[in-house]
Amino acid sequence: MPQDSRKQQGDTTRDTLIKTATRVFAELGYHGASTRAIAKAADVNQALIGYHFGGKEDLYQAVFVAIAEALEQRMTTRLEQLKVLLAEPDPAPEECLVALETFCGGLVELMLQPETEYWSQLILREQQHPGPAFDVLYERFMGRVLGITTRLVGHLRPDLQSDEVKTLVITVLGQILVWRFARTGIQRHMGWSSPDIEAIKHRVFTNIRLLLTKEPLE
């Protein structure tokens, strides 16, 4: 690793602090994670949090901006693909279905990646008490995912009203998100050490087709 020049050293410290703080905040909670614990875990002097970010609260904000950027980066390609499809005059239903499957498959993988565990913990916490950190997350990630999938499902199910489409979208996404949010309980129930991604994907794909291709029962 090349030795940082003095000016680059500051950026390195910032990055290290954000990365470490993501983990410590997720593990101990905002109040439980002391600036000293974060600094020690990052192998950095405690006063540097104040120097680089201003204070603990500002570091917390910086963590969420970083999470939103990372999520944005991972999903932006897939979201663009859906946008392109929806830009067509009248996309074929089967094409929409495959695109939605691909998108949801990526979401399943994202939910099951170990590295997203800290993110989900922080997002869950923040969602319970929405502050400025949640606004960043919603605008840069959640809102975009919800928006594009709603448009896609709306095209697949023209028989449904606007609110009905939204409700359906939530349930479709819910069966994916649950694998992250209820992970501990699920593991205890299924007796898995690590979840079988392909099996989950297969189930989600099947469900999507059942929920979006079948005509309403009555």
Next chain:
Amino acid sequence: MPQDSRKQQGDTTRDTLIKTATRVFAELGYHGASTRAIAKAADVNQALIGYHFGGKEDLYQAVFVAIAEALEQRMTTRLEQLKVLLAEPDPAPEECLVALETFCGGLVELMLQPETEYWSQLILREQQHPGPAFDVLYERFMGRVLGITTRLVGHLRPDLQSDEVKTLVITVLGQILVWRFARTGIQRHMGWSSPDIEAIKHRVFTNIRLLLTKEPLE
């Protein structure tokens, strides 16, 4: 309100502390909720937490025992109904479906009740870092719900293997649970002040029938 006798006063203090602590722990997190803040919110002397429970950690445990008991009480009737149905030699599929719908309908109502908000926040937190508090919750509530629904779905879908049934159950429950643990994001997306319970129920019922009555696609 009748004046408490001296002996009853202790129990009253205990109950008040648990009820208040449920809210404060949920709002501020374990570390964020100081014993002084809890005591002040409960209008009780701070030292009484130590006197009645031993310490902060013990009060936290007591909160989860109370939550588990409340959840148990609310669901035990519905769970018994399912057990009775499953005890029959060969329950009719339609009967199983209706029973599952009824059960899931109750679950939807539970998820949307304002009073369960504190519970869900605490459960989510505890699930991320499972401790003894989570054990109580799983054994008395989650495990029983998962177990009984899995048996029911297994009977409805004899074409699926054991793990496939469990996976299907998780997705079915996930589309219900999501209304609670993604509540803030959902509200922002749907622009609701308060969710339309009947619409959600209708969607969940429709989904259940689509997912559990249709034969596998291939």
Next chain:
DNA sequence: CTCGTTTATTTAATCGATTGATTAACTATG
């Protein structure tokens, strides 16, 4: 019924430890 005693509960005050923040001195790069 009344008094003194026991018991459970409550209270204010205080303990050492830890918190986030800040300071001034220090280091190294340009």
Next chain:
DNA sequence: CATAGTTAATCAATCGATTAAATAAACGAG
């Protein structure tokens, strides 16, 4: 020497826990 970054030390505030004193209901003896 100027600047950006780092460091150890210290600040008042707050933390959970504990203490001894205060309060009042419960109880047995007379």
